[in-house]
Amino acid sequence: MQPSRADSSSAPPAYERRHVPRISPLDRAAAPPAPQVTLAELKARAHRPGEASFYFFDHHFQHNAVKVLPGEYFVAREQMTIVTVLGSCIAACLWDSRAGVGGMNHFMLPDGDSADTSGRYGSYAMELLINEMMKQGARRETLQAKIFGGGQVMANFTTMNVGERNTRFVQNYLATERIPIVSEDVLDIYPRKVVFFPVSGKVMVKRLAHAHPEAMAQEVVRGNAVSVARATSGGSVDLF
Secondary structure (H helix, E strand, C coil): CCCCCCCCCCCCCCCCCCCCCCCCCCCCCCCCCCCCCCHHHHHHCCCCCCECCEEEEECCCCEEEEECCCCCEEEECCCCEEEEEECCCEEEEEEECCCCEEEEECECECCCCCCCCCCCEHHHHHHHHHHHHHHCCCCHHHEEEEEEECCCCCCCCCCCCHHHHHHHHHHHHHHHHCCCEEEEEECCCCCEEEEECCCCCCEEEEECCCCCHHHHHHHHHHCHHHHHHHHHHHHCEEEC
C-alpha cells in the first residue's frame, strides 16, 4: 500500500495549541560555522529537558548518531545522524537548507492534558522542535518537513487508530504553520526505522516486520518496497 495523506475533505479536529514562547531566529551572517564534534564531546554536553541524549557510533552509516526516544527531540548542525523507531507514533523531521540545520521529534499522541507540557504530545512537541530549530539559525519561512510513522502496527487494534489520529494532526499542524511537507511515509501497517541527516536533509527509512502476517504475502506480491520508493522519490527519502 502506498503512503497516503489524510482525507482533506474532513474537518480537522480542534486540537489545543500549546503556548510555547516563540524564539526570534539568529542572524545567519553572524552565526558561527557548524563545528565538528566527537562522540565524547556529544556525550559530555548538558541537555535541555526532553532533548535526546543516547549517543552512539552508527557503523552502517559511519556517522556519530543520537537516538530519539518517545517524547524526545534533537536538533543539530553537525555531520551526524538522528535515529528513531516508530510504530503508531510520528516523527517530524524539519530542515532549513539555507541554515544547514535539521531536527526531529517523536510524539505518541496529538494532545494531552493542558497541564502536561510533554514532548509525548504533538501539540507541544512541534512547538518545541520549531523553537529549537530557530535557536540554531533556522527561519520559519524556509523550513521544510518530512513526516514518518502513524502505522497501525497491531493487527487487532482497530477501534481507535492512534496512527491515523497522529498523522492527521501533524499534517493539519504543518498546513496551519505553512511549513510544506516535501515527503512522507505514513500510515499502513509497518513499524519504521528512520535515519535523518540534519545538515543535508536526507532521510533513510527501513520498514520493519509487523504483526499482520496475513498481509505480508500480499505486500510481497505487490512489490511494496517498489511502491514506497516511487511514492517518496521526489523528497529524498530512500529505503535501506
